Amino acid sequence: xxxxxxxxxxxxxxxxxxxxxxxxxxxxxxxxxxxxxxxxxxxxxxxxxxxxxxxxxxxxxxxxxxxxxxxxxxxxxxxxxxxxxxxxxxxxxxxxxxxxxxxxxxxxxxxxxxxxxxxxxxxxxxxxxxxxxxxxxxxxxxxxxxxxxxxxxxxxxxxxxxxxxxxxxxxxxxxxxxxxxxxxxxxxxxxxxxxxxxxxxxxxxxxxxxxxxxxxxxxxxxxxxxxxxxxxxxxxxxxxxxxxxxxxxxxxxxxxxxxxxxxxxxxxxxxxxxxxxxxxxxxxxxxxxxxxxxxxxxxxxxxxxxxxxxxxxxxxxxxxxxxxxxxxxxxxxxxxxxxxxxxxxxxxxxxxxxxxxxxxxxxxxxxxxxxxxxxxxxxxxxxxxxxxxxxxxxxxxxxxxxxxxxxxxxxxxxxxxxxxxxxxxxxxxxxxxxxxxxxxxxxxxxxxxxxxxxxxxxxxxxxxxxxxxxxxxxxxxxxxxxxxxxxxxxxxxxx
RNA sequence: GGCCCUAUCGUCCAGCCUGGCUCAGGACAUCGCCCUCUCAAGGCGGAAACACGGGUUCAAAUCCCGUUAGGGUCACCA
Numbered sequence: 131x132x133x134x135x136x137x138x139x140x141x142x143x144x145x146x147x148x149x150x151x152x153x154x155x156x157x158x159x160x161x162x163x164x165x166x167x168x169x170x171x172x173x174x175x176x177x178x179x180x181x182x183x184x185x186x187x188x189x190x191x192x193x194x195x196x197x198x199x200x201x202x203x204x205x206x207x208x209x210x211x212x213x214x215x216x217x218x219x220x221x222x223x224x225x226x227x228x229x230x231x232x233x234x235x236x237x238x239x240x241x242x243x244x245x246x247x248x249x250x251x252x253x254x255x256x257x258x259x260x261x262x263x264x265x266x267x268x269x270x271x272x273x274x275x276x277x278x279x280x281x282x283x284x285x286x287x288x289x290x291x292x293x294x295x296x297x298x299x300x301x302x303x304x305x306x307x308x309x310x311x312x313x314x315x316x317x318x319x320x321x322x323x324x325x326x327x328x329x330x331x332x333x334x335x336x337x338x339x340x341x342x343x344x345x346x347x348x349x350x351x352x353x354x355x356x357x358x359x360x361x362x363x364x365x366x367x368x369x370x371x372x373x374x375x376x377x378x379x380x381x382x383x384x385x386x387x388x389x390x391x392x393x394x395x396x397x398x399x400x401x402x403x404x405x406x407x408x409x410x411x412x413x414x415x416x417x418x419x420x421x422x423x424x425x426x427x428x429x430x431x432x433x434x435x436x437x438x439x440x441x442x443x444x445x446x447x448x449x450x451x452x453x454x455x456x457x458x459x460x461x462x463x464x465x466x467x468x469x470x471x472x473x474x475x476x477x478x479x480x481x482x483x484x485x486x487x488x489x490x491x492x493x494x495x496x497x498x499x500x501x502x503x504x505x506x507x508x509x510x511x512x513x514x515x516x517x518x519x520x521x522x523x524x525x526x527x528x529x530x531x532x533x534x535x536x537x538x539x540x541x542x543x544x545x546x547x548x549x550x551x552x553x554x555x556x557x558x559x560x561x562x563x564x565x566x567x568x569x570x571x572x573x574x575x576x577x578x579x580x581x582x583x584x585x586x587x588x589x590x591x592x593x594x595x596x597x598x599x600x601x602x603x604x605x606x607x608x609x610x611x612x613x614x615x616x617x618x619x620x621x622x623x624x625x
Numbered sequence: 626g627g628c629c630c631u632a633u634c635g636u637c638c639a640g641c642c643u644g645g646c647u648c649a650g651g652a653c654a655u656c657g658c659c660c661u662c663u664c665a666a667g668g669c670g671g672a673a674a675c676a677c678g679g680g681u682u683c684a685a686a687u688c689c690c691g692u693u694a695g696g697g698u699c700a701c702c703a
């Protein structure tokens with residue numbers, strides 16, 4: 131039997147990091163076993179589903195390279211892959227359940243249901259449908275439906291039994307039927323609920339393994355009962371732990387960035403996000419060595435029983451580190467291309483408007499590659515290359531630890547030394563500047579700090595001489611002169 | 626609250642199934658040192674955990690029970 135798994139997001143907002151997490155494990159499992167990975171859009175909530183959300187989900191899956199074998203945009207043998215286009219299947223299967231007596235129409239109004247819940251709450255009874263419409267005769271049910279009365283279809287649960295859910299990671303989980311509500315299967319708009327659509331589609335699409343989030347565990351007995359009612363074998367269930375906020379609640383928008391679009395806009399590499407998500411679930415390394423893994427390595431090491439069950443706290447700090455690792459591992463030219471593409475597609479508007487040319491980015495990349503943790507840091511590391519002049523502050527010069535008049539003299543001396551050259555040559559000019567520091571009686575570090583601030587406006591930058599070389603001798607010298615002027619006009623007592 | 630799931634350093638993960646080799650290993654973060662024109666990167670080192678209580682056993686992080694804690698779920702949302 132070939133493995134068929136799926137990811138079934140509902141298109142009701144930004145593409146969620148949890149979708150990527152569950153998607154990754156499904157993808158790994160499918161590919162490891164030579165099976166298929168499908169994307170099914172669960173848009174049965176007519177109020178909240180949007181086409182934009184669906185598009186952004188598919189775009190995010192492509193960004194992460196979690197390629198699906200079948201899906202709404204590429205089709206496949208079990209289509210359509212959008213539940214809103216499969217209503218005939220659900221209608222037919224609901225009728226089947228009705229005919230078998232495994233489900234019944236419920237004509238209760240929202241008002242009555244609301245009242246019922248209030249009373250249950252007041253009486254401290256477990257909430258759930260009270261079963262009023264269970265006893266309706268077939269004749270009455272048919273008559274009222276035919277008369278156009280609004281109804282939903284509910285699952286008829288035999289309250290005396292119990293159902294065992296077999297979970298790959300947790301073993302048998304037992305649920306007594308008294309805890310299982312007569313779940314709505316078909317809403318009054320004749321769209322199915324998740325429970326029905328999910329079971330029918332998984333069956334019709336030949337899904338063999340359901341790897342989904344842990345939050346589904348408590349509704350799984352309903353699904354198992356549905357498979358039984360239809361007379362179908364149930365797929366293998368495997369519930370994945372939920373990603374958590376720092377306070378250990380289920381990961382949420384308010385407490386964590388959850389949108390995959392945000393990660394892309396921040397300049398995280400898809401390779402790094404995937405690597406990170408994998409690390410949240412299992413340990414590919416068996417304890418030793420590197421934690422950097424590409425797709426092929428993950429696939430080779432992945433297995434369902436290696437998934438750890440504790441809900442992992444989503445730790446952005448570690449993701450940043452991993453992203454830096456991946457950035458450093460990229461060939462310099464590739465990084466340059468990624469940066470240019472990121473600016474063009476995801477960069478802030480101002481940056482897009484004055485996007486640097488690829489060949490210049492390629493020259494800058496060697497200076498920043500090991501410093502950069504995210505592509506979005508491009509601008510803060512390199513802005514001084516693109517400005518006509520740099521903003522100088524006394525605050526920035528303070529790290530050179532010399533009074534302004536002396537600083538001015540040092541900067542001027544450096545400018546004089548470099549001015550005759552048409553270009554800056556680090557191997558020649560750096561030793562010359564060191565020697566100059568000795569002659570002037572200042573520390574080498576202080577001299578370079580003074581230059582650094584004069585050239586870039588800040589005290590933490592990529593390598594100085596290389597930066598000046600790229601900037602060009604003329605601009606460099608001009609900035610030194612400007613700095614000397616600024617310093618000469620500063621309060622002489624200022625440290 | 627009922628039901629269900631989970632429980633090793635601040636965080637992620639290993640060890641647990643097949644008890645002893647573990648006064649528990651790796652990674653991120655953190656602290657210190659080295660390297661160094663800054664910032665990084667890199668190297669070296671430090672601090673840091675088996676939730677608690679009972680069993681079982683010659684021996685338990687590892688097996689069993691309970692407690693506690695955290696989480697999920699109880700919709701005509703998925």
